[in-house]
Amino acid sequence: MVDKKNIIKLKNISFSYPDSYQKGPSLNGTDVKVLNDLSFELNANDKIGMIAPNGSGKTTLLHIIMGLCQPDCGVVELFGEKLTKEKEFALYRPKIGLMFQDSDDQLFNPYVIDDIAFGPLNLGFSQKEALIIAREILSDLGIEDLENSIVHKLSGGQKRLVALATVLAMKPEALLLDEPTAGLDMEVKTRIEGILKNLDIAFLVVAHDFNFLKSISSRIISMTEGKVLMDDQIHIHQHEHIHKYGHDPHTHV
C-alpha cells in the first residue's frame, strides 16, 4: 500500500450511557458498557462493512468517532490528531461524513436543495458555489429531479438518497453510513450500492445485509460485547450469516 494515511483511530474506548436504560435487575445495577475497550482504525482507501446485531453499539461507535458522545476512557484520533474537546472535533467533523440511521434526523430543511447546500454554506462557500456543488451532487446521484421537492413528501428511498447527497456535498475524506439500506427496496439498495462502489473515499458502512456489504466493501467486521471483531476473527461468523440467509427465500443483488 502506497497510501496508508490514517483517518480514524480509536484506542481502548469504553463508553456507557449515563442514564442507561439497561440498568436493570439482571445486571446487578452496574452500568452496561456499550463500548468496552474498543479499538478500531480506518485508513485511506479502506472500504469496511460492519454487520452486527441490533443494540450492539454500532450507532454509538459512529457517534464516538464524530465526537457526539464523549468516551469514558480511551483515545479518539482523527487524521492523526488526538481529539477531546468539542472545539477540536468541530474542526475535523466536516471531513468525515456521517449519515444518520434515520433520514428524518438528517434532513431538517423543508426543501431538498436547501438541505444539500447547508453543509457547503457552513464550510464558507458562497451562495453560488454552494448551489453549484448541490446540483452537481444531485446529478451525480441521479436525483436532479428532486432539487425543488419538499422533503416531507419524499419516499423513504428518496429521503435516503438525499441524505447521502447532503453528506457527499461536504466533500468528506471518509464516510460513515449508519444502516443506509434499512427498510429500502431492491431498486434503491442497488442504486446506493452502485454509488458506494464508484466512490474513491474510505468508508465504514453499517448494515444488516451481508450481500450488500460484501459487494461494496473489501472487508467485513463485526461487533460483540462492546468490541470490534476484525475479519479474521469473524470468518466463521460470515459463513453462519450466509447459511442463515440461505435457508430463507431471498433475492440476490
Place this chain on the structure above:
Amino acid sequence: MIENEELAFKDSLIHKINPCIRILLAVLLSFWVALSTDFKFISGCFVLAFVFVFLASITPNDIFKRLKPLFVFLLMIWILLPLTFEGDMVFTVFSFDISRQGIEYCAMITIKSITIILFFMSFVATMTIGVMGHAMQKLNVPQKFVFLLLMTYRYIFVIGEEYQKLFRAAKIRGFVSKTNIHSYKTYAYLAGMLFVRASMRAKRVHQAMICRGFNGQFHTIDKFSLDKLSIIFFIIVLLFMTIYQWLIVKVLIF
C-alpha cells in the same frame, strides 16, 4: 390547511410574483383596509380582493372552505354588536333596540375581515410555508423566528406520524377512547411519549447539523430574484390603491 397546501401548487399570475413582494403586499393592503373608515373605499377593496383571488385561480369552493371559521366569528358579532351599540334606533326585536350605527359597524367589520382574509389567501396561502419562511428571512424577519417556522413546518409531519404510530399501537391492543380515567391516562402517556420522542429527535437533528459544520449561524440559499413582473405588479397595485382612494376623497368632497 398546512396538510396539503393545495393552493400553493397552482399556476397563475399571482404564483409567478416574487414571494417577498406578495407578503409585503398582503400586509400593506391589509393595514390599508383595516385603518380605513371609509365605507366606499373598503367596499372597493372588497371587490379588488376578489379580483386577486380570481387572478390566483382559487375556486369559489376553496374560498368558502377557508372562510367558514370566519363566518362563525362574524355571526357572533352580528348577534351581539347591534344589540349593544348606542345610536339611532332603527327597529326593535324582543324589546331590544337595534341601532343603525351598530349595523353599520357590523357590516364594516364583516367586509374588512373578509377582504383581509382574501388578500392573504391570494398572496400568502398561494406559497408553501417553506417559501414563506425564506421570503420572511429576506424581509429581515428575525432569523430565530424564521427557523422556528421552517423547522416546525419540516417536523410537524414527522411528529404527527409518530403520534399516529403510538396511537395505532394503543388501538391495536383494544384501546377505545372513553370518558374514564383509563382513557385520560392513556392520552397522557401518549402525550408524554410524544414529548420524549420529540426531544430525542431534536437532539439527533442537532447532532446531524453539527456533523455538517453547523455552528449557530444559519445559512440558506437565496432563491427569489426580484424580476420585472413582480416589481411592475407591486407598483400597479399600490398606484391603483392610491389613485382609488384619492378619487373617493375627491368625489366625497364635491
